[in-house]
Amino acid sequence: xxxxxxxxxxxxxxxxxxxxxxxxxxxxxxxxxxxxxxxxxxxxxxxxxxxxxxxxxxxxxxxxxxxxxxxxxxxxxxxxxxxxxxxxxxxxxxxxxxxxxxxxxxxxxxxxxxxxxxxxxxxxxxxxxxxxxxxxxxxxxxxxxxxxxxxxxxxxxxxxxxxxxxxxxxxxxxxxxxxxxxxxxxxxxxxxxxxxxxxxxxxxxxxxxxxxxxxxxxxxxxxxxxxxxxxx
Amino acid sequence: xxxxxxxxxxxxxxxxxxxxxxxxxxxxxxxxxxxxxxxxxxxxxxxxxxxxxxxxxxxxxxxxxxxxxxxxxxxxxxxxxxxxxxxxxxxxxxxxxxxxxxxxxxxxxxxxxxxxxxxxxxxxxxxxxxxxxxxxxxxxxxxxxxxxxxxxxxxxxxxxxxxxxxxxxxxxxxxxxxxxxxxxxxxxxxxxxxxxxxxxxxxxxxxxxxxxxxxxxxxxxxxxxxxxxxxxxxxxxxxxxxxxxxxxxxxxxxxxxxxxxxxxxxxxxxxxxxxxxxxxxxxxxxxxxxxxxxxxxxxxxxxxxxxxxxxxxxxxxxxxxxxxxxxxxxxxxxxxxxxxxxxxxxxxxxxxxxxxxxxxxxxxxxxxxxxxxxxxxxxxxxxxxxxxxxxxxxxxxxxxxxxxxxxxxxxxxxxxxxxxxxxxxxxxxxxxxxxxxxxxxxxxxxxxxxxxxxxxxxxxxxxxxxxxxxxxxxxxxxxxxxxxxxxxxxxxxxxxxxxxxxxxxxxxxxxxxxxxxx
Numbered sequence: 001x002x003x004x005x006x007x008x009x010x011x012x013x014x015x016x017x018x019x020x021x022x023x024x025x026x027x028x029x030x031x032x033x034x035x036x037x038x039x040x041x042x043x044x045x046x047x048x049x050x051x052x053x054x055x056x057x058x059x060x061x062x063x064x065x066x067x068x069x070x071x072x073x074x075x076x077x078x079x080x081x082x083x084x085x086x087x088x089x090x091x092x093x094x095x096x097x098x099x100x101x102x103x104x105x106x107x108x109x110x111x112x113x114x115x116x117x118x119x120x121x122x123x124x125x126x127x128x129x130x131x132x133x134x135x136x137x138x139x140x141x142x143x144x145x146x147x148x149x150x151x152x153x154x155x156x157x158x159x160x161x162x163x164x165x166x167x168x169x170x171x172x173x174x175x176x177x178x179x180x181x182x183x184x185x186x187x188x189x190x191x192x193x194x195x196x197x198x199x200x201x202x203x204x205x206x207x208x209x210x211x212x213x214x215x216x217x218x219x220x221x222x223x224x225x226x227x228x229x230x231x232x
Numbered sequence: 233x234x235x236x237x238x239x240x241x242x243x244x245x246x247x248x249x250x251x252x253x254x255x256x257x258x259x260x261x262x263x264x265x266x267x268x269x270x271x272x273x274x275x276x277x278x279x280x281x282x283x284x285x286x287x288x289x290x291x292x293x294x295x296x297x298x299x300x301x302x303x304x305x306x307x308x309x310x311x312x313x314x315x316x317x318x319x320x321x322x323x324x325x326x327x328x329x330x331x332x333x334x335x336x337x338x339x340x341x342x343x344x345x346x347x348x349x350x351x352x353x354x355x356x357x358x359x360x361x362x363x364x365x366x367x368x369x370x371x372x373x374x375x376x377x378x379x380x381x382x383x384x385x386x387x388x389x390x391x392x393x394x395x396x397x398x399x400x401x402x403x404x405x406x407x408x409x410x411x412x413x414x415x416x417x418x419x420x421x422x423x424x425x426x427x428x429x430x431x432x433x434x435x436x437x438x439x440x441x442x443x444x445x446x447x448x449x450x451x452x453x454x455x456x457x458x459x460x461x462x463x464x465x466x467x468x469x470x471x472x473x474x475x476x477x478x479x480x481x482x483x484x485x486x487x488x489x490x491x492x493x494x495x496x497x498x499x500x501x502x503x504x505x506x507x508x509x510x511x512x513x514x515x516x517x518x519x520x521x522x523x524x525x526x527x528x529x530x531x532x533x534x535x536x537x538x539x540x541x542x543x544x545x546x547x548x549x550x551x552x553x554x555x556x557x558x559x560x561x562x563x564x565x566x567x568x569x570x571x572x573x574x575x576x577x578x579x580x581x582x583x584x585x586x587x588x589x590x591x592x593x594x595x596x597x598x599x600x601x602x603x604x605x606x607x608x609x610x611x612x613x614x615x616x617x618x619x620x621x622x623x624x625x626x627x628x629x630x631x632x633x634x635x636x637x638x639x640x641x642x643x644x645x646x647x648x649x650x651x652x653x654x655x656x657x658x659x660x661x662x663x664x665x666x667x668x669x670x671x672x673x674x675x676x677x678x679x680x681x682x683x684x685x686x687x688x689x690x691x692x693x694x695x696x697x698x699x700x701x702x703x704x705x706x707x708x709x710x711x712x713x714x715x716x717x718x719x720x721x722x723x724x725x726x727x728x729x730x731x732x733x734x735x736x737x738x739x740x741x742x743x744x745x746x747x748x749x750x
Contacts (some may be wrong), residue, residue: 050651069659080654085672100664207397 002045004208007054009040012013016040018208020201024059024149027183027198028211029174031190033228036203042152045184058150060124065170069098074148074181076156082127088114088138089123095142096183098163109145117141117171130207132207137171144175150174151184156224169195190229204228240344244574245360247583249569250590256630257593260605261475267608268472270465277466279445280453281473284396286364287438287449288431291370296424298371298380301520305515306379307386308504317523318383321376324526326684326738328691329436329483330708331727332373335529336360336441338536338724345532365441370434376526381426385419386504394504404507412564425485432477433598436693436708439714446684451600453660458698464608482596530731533724533740540725548726551710552733553692558625558706559737560688565629567682568638571674579652591637594630599694602627607698620699624706628689634682635688643677674746679745683738690734704714707733 003020016037022028043049045056047068056064056222063071075094082091092110093102114120127135131144136157143151158166167190176183185196192199199211204224222227273281303519306318339345340360347357348678389411397407424693438449450473496725505510573591577584606623607616647670655665671678693708700709707730714723 008415048656067659068656073657074333075657077653077657080650083654083669086668090668094658094660094664094668098659100660100668120421 001059002061002184003055003057004045005055005057007044007056009037009044009049009050010052011040014040015206016208017206018054019107020210021209022182022184022201024182025176025180026211027192027196028185029175029184029196029198029200029214030184030191030203030208031188031200031201032223032229034188034204036092038203039154040188042075042184043156045071045150046152047071071154072149074141074146074150075076075152076154077142077172078155078158080154082135084127086126087122087123088119088125088127091138092123092129092142094111106166108135110136110141110162113141113144116144117175132160133168136160136164136168140168140171140175142180143181144179147179147181149179150182151179151181151183153183154187165192172192173197178182194218220226235247243576243581243583243587245572245582249572250583250587251591252569252628253593253630253633256626257597260609261471262603263605263609264468264471264475267465271463271469273473276445276448277450277453277470277473280448280450280470282476282625283363283442284432284449284451284474284477285445287366287370288362288434289375290367290426291431292424292428294367295300295374295378295427296420297372298375298522299382299423300420300421301514301518302375303379303382303386304517306383308506309449309515309517310506311518315354317519317571318335318380319524320523321380324373325378326687326734328708328727328730328734329371329373330433330693330711330715331533331691331731331734332442332529333369333437333440334536334711334720334724334727335533336372338363338370338532339529340365341720343457355710359445361441362447363442364449366437367442368430370427372529373437373524376428377430378423378427379522380573381423382416382419383477385415387546389504395703395704398505402503404511407505409654420484426482429478429481429485429596430472432481433600435598435600435697439693440712445472450477450750454600454604458607459602464486464611467604468608470482471601473602474598477598478598478601495536498685506605532729535725535726536721537726537728540721540723542631543722544725545714545719545722548707548710551705551707554621554704555707555730556733558621558628558692559686559690560669561625562628562632563682563686563737563741566632566636566685567678569629570633570640570681571678573633573637573710574640574644575648575670575715579648584603591634595634599627599631599692600698602630603698616699617701617704620696620701620704623699624692624696625689626694629685632685632688635684639677639681639684640674643674645674675748676745679742679748682745683741684689686737686741687734688738689692691730 002022004020007014007018011046014037018041030041040049043072050066051144055062060073060195082088082160086178089107089110090100090102092113093106093197094100096106096109110123117140119134119137119141122130124223127138129137137179139156157165161166172185175228176182181194184193189191193214198214200217201211202209202213202222202225217225221231279723306314337344337360340359341347341470344361351357355651393411402410413686433451435449435451435455438447438452439455442448442452450470454467454470454474457463457470573587577587593670604625606627651669651673655669660669693706693712696706698708700706705713711723711730
């Protein structure tokens with residue numbers, strides 16, 4: 001269970017409060033207008049932004065003091081998710097061990113992860129030789145190998161077309177099911193939230209609202225969501 | 233404020249390097265200052281100051297003004313060998329000064345090509361020694377640098393401006409007034425000030441082509457005071473004068489003298505109209521004369537050196553080995569120190585402004601001032617001769633560091649911005665991060681910086697003159713000794729070997745960097 005306990009994030013001209021819990025294994029879209037603090041919230045959970053006050057807990061243990069790499073978290077950024085000068089295989093090896101060791105056991109697991117994500121045979125390529133969709137798959141393959149309990153997605157598929165994006169979301173669901181991960185995915189597209197088939201957390205007007213089942217939320221949107229969707 | 237977490241790691245290594253640099257630059261000056269009160273500057277010392285400023289100003293103005301037509305021609309003309317010529321313009325920076333001097337002597341010296349020509353015409357021979365010789369050598373060494381800096385300026389003019397000028401049908405004169413003159417106003421002072429600063433602290437040229445009451449620079453006077461008069465007090469006073477000169481130049485141009493314009497893509501041709509007629513003739517003349525001025529002395533040196541090859545004096549190979557070891561040790565020190573500083577500055581670690589200042593300070597330092605400080609501080613500890621090579625390595629490393637650092641800094645910044653987040657998210661170990669991310673991404677500027685450092689250190693003829701004895705001379709000092717005993721052909725042959733090793737070291741490290749680059 002992810003718990004944000006009276007968490008406050010502050011930057012000049014920006015403030016976001018969050019006091020909520022997300023059950024283990026949930027898939028939750030983070031929806032809201034740009035500038036509301038969706039990315040900042042994910043970066044705080046991942047350890048790249050220090051909270052002003054409050055606590056971040058995973059399964060009851062505080063993780064807010066851990067360096068990013070030691071949190072129970074895998075995060076995919078909007079871009080720069082792969083080292084461009086390393087092969088896909090090397091990039092994936094970094095998900096298996098932080099010293100980048102690449103032995104036979106690691107190779108076998110990487111081959112398997114590549115097959116699972118539809119990248120069989122592409123381990124020797126560099127990210128620049130892959131399409132945008134394939135790069136997303138490679139990043140998800142590494143998430144599969146890391147198998148951290150929390151998977152944070154900061155719009156990594158924003159640059160993809162609708163069909164590719166749907167494919168990626170299906171793969172996210174598959175990876176999450178396989179690893180049992182709890183997913184938080186930033187998006188500004190209500191369609192993405194629906195495709196995730198889970199919960200939606202609205203981030204607007206300085207507050208991260210507690211997650212609600214997506215369909216129920218859209219069926220009876222609160223004023224802040226109506227304003228965002230333009231249906232109010 | 234929701235601060236970035238990753239910047240909190242204290243930069244211990246960078247602080248240590250910055251402290252060492254501070255000790256080598258400001259610390260040695262403090263030692264000098266303690267000893268300087270003993271002797272007030274005399275008439276000869278003030279004459280040295282006047283000569284130093286005069287030759288540096290003349291060298292700067294002549295280099296700057298000659299660079300304008302050359303850079304302009306290179307900017308707007310396209311011809312076979314243009315790229316090679318621009319690359320060649322980078323070479324004098326790596327060329328050991330004593331090699332350049334021997335090349336100039338082969339053309340303009342007493343037995344040089346020019347004087348032979350004058351004699352054949354029944355005219356008196358001209359002497360290269362004195363003010364005009366010093367200025368000639370400085371222009372030879374710095375005209376390419378000034379040209380490259382101005383060429384950068386021309387390339388920085390947006391292509392749209394030239395297109396606009398063409399669509400308005402501006403005459404070449406009007407185009408010069410409206411586009412090129414403002415650019416020159418912005419870049420020419422910086423180029424001249426850079427050359428001025430380099431020439432203020434130039435020692436080897438004055439040592440070989442200057443001398444005597446009328447042509448002694450402050451650096452040369454320091455050397456004479458320590459080496460011949462054994463007057464440490466007077467040397468300290470002179471060193472304070474030299475420091476004041478350098479400090480003034482640095483204060484004038486702290487922001488101007490940093491960018492020496494290598495490493496950037498100079499190959500691109502400026503999208504600038506290339507007018508025909510007499511203007512084309514002027515451009516051809518500028519390029520031909522500049523290329524001739526730069527290549528003929530080295531060509532003459534090669535011919536003279538090849539004839540001297542069968543008469544290589546004993547002791548030369550030992551001196552060569554010492555020089556190579558000094559160059560390699562300097563390169564290791566500089567590459568490590570520059571990397572540590574650039575990584576700390578690149579991630580904006582605490583104190584990064586101080587690190588940046590520490591890495592810039594040596595640009596205003598002079599070999600002989602640092603040498604005097606070390607000489608005074610260490611004279612009770614060991615004999616000068618025993619310290620010669622370690623001191624030379626330390627001083628060479630200090631003086632070469634700014635170049636290696638400036639090459640790394642932009643790349644280190646890009647590396648941090650591009651990959652720091654991901655490396656942290658994956659929790660990479662320090663070693664894995666260094667081996668898999670830092671090294672492959674920085675290999676190219678690291679190799680290039682190491683190459684420059686190795687070449688500069690290989691050819692250095694500065695502080696070694698204060699400390700070395702006959703039995704532990706480096707190759708440049710050994711060549712200077714040959715010149716002193718008028719064995720010019722042997723000197724030319726040894727200079728040829730020195731030049732070959734300097735360029736080979738540069739090519740080696742630069743090649744390693746390119747090869748290892750991601």
